[in-house]
Amino acid sequence: MSAKIPQEWNQFYLKDVSFVNLMTRRIFNVLIVANPYDAFMLEDDGRVDEKIFDEYMDLGLRYPPTFTQVSTTEEANEVLKTTDIDLVICMPGNADNDAFDVARAVKADFPDIPCVVLTPFSHGITRRIQDEDLSMFDYVFCWLGNTNLILSIIKLIEDKMNIDHDISEAGVQMIMLVEDSIRFYSSILPNLYNYILLQSKSFSTEALNPHAAAQRKRGRPKVVLARTYEEAMELYERYADNTLGVISDARFPKDGVKDAEAGLKLLREIRRRDEYVPLIMESSESLNRDKAEAEGFRFVDKNSKKMNIDLRKLMEEHMGFGDFIFRDPATHNEIMRIHTLKELQDNIFKIPNDSMLYHVSRNHMSRWLCARAIFPVSAFLKNVTWHKLQDVDAHRKIIFDAIVQYRRMKNIGIVAVFDRGKFDAYGHFARIGDGSLGGKGRGLAFLDNIIKRHPELNRFDNAVVTIPKTLVLCTDLFDEFMEKNNLYQIALSDASDQDILNHFMRAQLPDSLIADFFTFFDAVKAPIAVRSSSLLEDSHYQPFAGIYSTYMIPYLEDRYEMLRMLACAIKGVYASVYYRDSKAYMTATSNVIDQEKMAVILQEVVGKEYDGRFYPNFSGVLRSINYYPIGDEKAGEGIANLALGLGKYIVDGGQTLRVSPYHPTQVLQTSEMETALRDTQTRFYALDMKHVGENFEVDDGFNILNLRVKEADKDGSLQYIASTYDPYDQVIRDGIYDGGRKVISFSGVLRHGVFPLPELLQDIQRLGADEMRRPVEIEFACNIDSDKTGALYLLQIRPIVDSKQMLDEDIMAIPDDKCLLRSHNSLGHGISEDVTDVLYVKTGDDFTAADNPAIACEIERINRKFLADGRNYVLVGPGRWGSSDYWLGIPVKWPHISAARLIVESGLKNYRVDPSQGTHFFQNLTSFGVGYFTINTFNGDGLFRKDVLDAMPAVEETEHVRHVRFGHPLRIMMDGMRQEGVVTMDES
Structure with missing residues (x-):
């Protein structure tokens, strides 16, 4: 080698860096002001303590932060006065307080303690933030239930505390994010930190032993967040020599006003000073791509479904990450x-x-x-x-x-080991992976936690309350599956659902899971439900319900065949994230599919086998608010819907028995013989144990049997839940007798105390609502043996998010001549004053329910136009919306009507269906503040001025549906406690 090297570089000495002296300023005590459910999500689902403990041990630090959780401002003040708190995190409040108010009170008394506000994302919050003075808080973040955000907040503040020292001590690098959108930086920071920490794990392999490897991680790049041009320039000037890269939005404040080109001006100025530093612009305005690339800056489109992947690729290529x-x-x-x-x-x-x-x-x-x-x-x-x-x-x-x-x-590596030896027949709830449990998984863990802390639930000698054996595959396995099989391209494309499913079925799950699954099979020895548990699904503030697939697989002696079916089911659940309905729902809820992560729950199916079919004695859905109180029932006493067989029957809108746990003997459907024969369950769902199919379908019910109740009578599974109709004496007798039709009345458990179901449901809904500080919906299933002993299995819990809008006038006082619609049986609460459109089904003399599937297609197509235009409408049609039985109503799914602000089911002279109960619409209605009216003008029940709509010109008219538009907004008003609702046409 003959190269001539100047003397100054020929002999040099590399001064070793002592990583021990980095990241010395730490957050030791964190105070979280949150309701118990949020605290539980952090502690048990997110395992924030555990994650931070692991990370700190990894970093060779002795004292990871401790978390103190309180629910009120008073409790917070008490802790702050007696404990050295380094950070206060104010989470979305209870009904009687608010994260901003709590944070303001904390800052007023303790101005030097960093204080961060977490707020759920909604249009109301967005409007409020625009008028809020946020300068007194250190940061405001958008909370979507992602516990990694808490880690990111702690890291961001610690980075701020240590950056000056660590740069001068070791030359640590800085990545600057310039972004003023709370929603966006709340999403990008966890991804940024997650990526940087993954990199720090890989570069720790350059050390000699695990201790040294852990210490090296302290040298990871710091992240700083700037929200204005001036703040960004100040940070850059301070750390210019140690800037690893800059990621900047295009539009943010400069000189006190929003400047559409602030990002370009910033990057231009930085490039003038440093020809090498990587500069990345991210923007939702695609015209900025040409501007950025013309000046040699890299560009990431915020609208891209894979924005985070694009950003990582650029960082990997230009900031020195990766290979x-x-x-x-x-x-x-x-x-x-x-x-x-x-x-x-x-x-x-x-x-x-x-x-x-x-x-x-x-x-x-x-x-x-x-x-x-x-x-x-x-x-x-x-x-x-x-x-x-x-x-x-x-x-x-x-x-x-x-x-x-x-x-x-220097030099080396670290190892992470999964211990699979702890789950056996006595195992209860386990997880594989380090990601989130997802919404349903969180809820299930929360239920398990409630059962443990409230032994009174198991006070009855003949009743056990528990959750089924459960194994959760956390969200990080989903990420790994998607990336290793290169599935994002097909998943995010416009391919058909079947096409997407086929690609996913050909993909491979990690071989390391095989032994885990065999262990689970041995422990459960029952069919397994493979349920979606996505990050956003059933989350505390934005419930997604019934959007993704749930498959069931039979228990087989051939473990390899069972393994094959299980793998197909898991891949089918993963694929359902990217089905057309899911994408439409994402658009309707202003979420980006890139933020969605899927955990999968493997859960023992509750039930017994009867000659090749498997089902529980009954399933149910319990809600702690009753929007349809009858007689002396009260709205706050809750309502349960019970059905023979698998709970999918309830979810699909089948005929169920509706009962208040506090009034178990007052069941409207069985109060008269004619009603009981007409309005009780005639069919039920069971798992086909003999269907060991090769082909998994997009329809997750492909191996679910839809059977007549008399089949269950042959199985002997109706004891204690059925009555018998005696056609000779024209009476219905409680119990099972030979001959005569069996009526699913639940008389044994509701009237005769065979099993303490009403008492248990009262306890469960009270505890669930108390712990979540919100009304809740709980799914359950139950087996009762012939000796009257049984087990009640809680399957999931999710919050019912209530609207807090106040009505300032008496709906009953509004005269009929000002109303387009009036319902005495309305669901929902609040006022809406920005809807001008009505979409209604034409119900002339030639109307037949046989056309309902075609009507659903017409409505879905029109709904897509509303979504594209960002408009809402009032939807009116006959029968039960969303029923899987199209003879009972129009079989739409939620994404097909997701732009509706009010949904109205109207009766016809010869087409009367009872008010909807038991579909997953309920959750979406309450979550998005959508109203639901039931009107039957032929019974004198309510008002529907169809003549007004018929006289108006149509914006669009199909064979079965008309769309009309008023020249001024309609007023939709709902009184949730009185179940009264009106839509007024009056311009005043």
């Missing part, structure tokens, strides 16, 4: 990929000259070493620029010598 890729400067093709420092040392003399020149002249090597916290070599090489030494071979020699010297000082 170092030597490229051909002419074609940009990969020549060689370098994973470790040793590989770089071994190959530095094999790289072609033109590639070497390309990377050295752009400072790429120094930046890659920087991102891996190899600061001594990086700092040294950063000084050896191409401007100073224009000799490729000399650069090779310098790099080689520097690496050799550094590796004499």
Whole structure:
């Protein structure tokens, strides 16, 4: 090697960096002001304590932060006066307080303690934030139930506390994010930190032992957040020499006003000062792409479904993360990929000259070493620029010598082991992976927690309350599955649901799961439900209900065949995230599919086998608010819907028995013989144990049997839940007798105390609502044996999110002539004054329920136009909306009507269906503040001025549906406690 190297670089000494002295200022005590459910989500689902403890141990630190949780401002003040608190996090409040008010009160008394506000995302909150003075809070974040956000907040504040010292001590790098949108930086920061920490795990392999590897992680790049041009420039000027890269929005405040080109001006100024530093612009305005790229900046589209993936790729390529890729400067093709420092040392003399020149002249090597916290070599090489030494071979020699010297000082790896030996027949609730449990998983863990803390639930000798055996595959397994099988392209495309499912079925789950699944099979020895549990599904503030698939697989002696079916079911659930309905729902809820992550619950199916079919004696859904109180029932006493067989029957809108747990003997449907024969369950669902199908379908009910009740009578499963109709005496007798039709009345458990179901449901709904500080919906299933002993299994819990809008006038006092619609049986609460459109089904003399599937298609098409235009409408039609039985109503799914602000089911002369109960619409209605009216003008029940609509010109008219538009907004008013609702046409 004949390269001539200047004396100053020929002999050098690399000063070792002591990582022990980095990140010395820490947050030790965190006070979280939150209701118990949020606190539980953090502690048990997010396992924030555990995650932070693991991370701190990883970093070689002794004292991870402790979390103190309180529910009120008074409790917070008490803790702040008696404990040294380093950070206060105010989460969405209870009904009687508010995160902003709590934070303001904390700041007033303790101005020096960092205080962060977490707020759920909604249009109301967004409007409020615009008028709120946020300057007194350190940060405001948008809370979507992602516990990683808490970790990100702690890291962001710790980075701020340590950056000055760590830069001067070791040359630690800084990544600056310039973004003023709360919603967006709340989403990007957890992803940014997650990526940086993953990188820090990989670069810790450059150390010699686990202790040293842990300490090296303290050298990861710091992240700083700037929200204005001036703040960004101040941060850049302070840390210019240690800036690893800048990620900037296009539009944010400059000189006190929003500037559409503030990002361009910022990046332009930084580029003027530093020709090498990577600059990335992200924007939702696609015209900014051309502007950014014209000036040599990288661009990420915020609207892209894979925005986070795009950003990671750019960071990997330009900020030195990931592998170092030597490229051909002419074609940009990969020549060689370098994973470790040793590989770089071994190959530095094999790289072609033109590639070497390309990377050295752009400072790429120094930046890659920087991102891996190899600061001594990086700092040294950063000084050896191409401007100073224009000799490729000399650069090779310098790099080689520097690496050799550094590796004499240092090097290694870390291991994560999963212990699968703890789940057996006595196992209860387990998880695989480190991600989130998802919405249903969280709820299930929360229920399990309630059962443990309230032994009174198991006070009856003949009744056990529990959850089924459960194994959760956390969200990180979903990420791994998607990435390793390269599925994002097909998943995010416009391919058909079947096409997407086929691609997912061909993909591979990790082989490491096989032994875990066999362990689970041995412990459960029952069919397994494979249920979706996505991050957003059933979350505390934005419930997604019934959007994704749930498959059931039979229990088989052939474990490999069962394994094959289980793998197909898991992949089917994963695929359902990207089905057309799911994407439409995402759009309707202003969520981005990229933020959605899927956990999967493997759960023992509750039930017994009867000659090749499997089902429980009964299933149910319990709600702690009763929007349809009858007689002396009260709205706050709750309501349950009970059905023979699998609970999917209830979800699909089948005929169920509706009962208040506080009034178990007052059941409207069985109060008269004619009603009992007409309005009780005639069919039920069971799992087909003999269907070991090759083909899993998009329809997750492909192996569910839809059976007549008399089949259950043959199985002997109706004891205690049925009565018998005696056609000779024209009476219905409680109990099972030969001959006569069986009526699903639940008389044994409701009237005769065979099993303490009413008492248990009272307790469960009270405890669930108390713990969540909100009304709740709970799913359950029950087996009762012939000796009157049984087990009640709680399957999931989710909050019912109530509207808090206040009515300032008496709906009953509004005269009929001002009303377009009036319902005495309305669901929902609040006022809406921005809807001008009505979509209604034409119900002339030729109307027949046989047309209902066609009507559903017409409505779905029109709904898509409303979504595209950002408009809402009032929807009116006959029968039960969303019923899977199209003879009972129009079989739409929620995404097909998701732009409706009010849904009205109207009766016809010969087409009367009882008010809807038991569909998953209920959750979505309450979550989005959508009203639901039941009107039957032929019974004199309510008002529907169809003549007014018929006289108006149609905006659009199909064979079965008309769309009309008023020249002024309609007023939709609902009184949730009195079940009264009106839509007025009066312009005043």
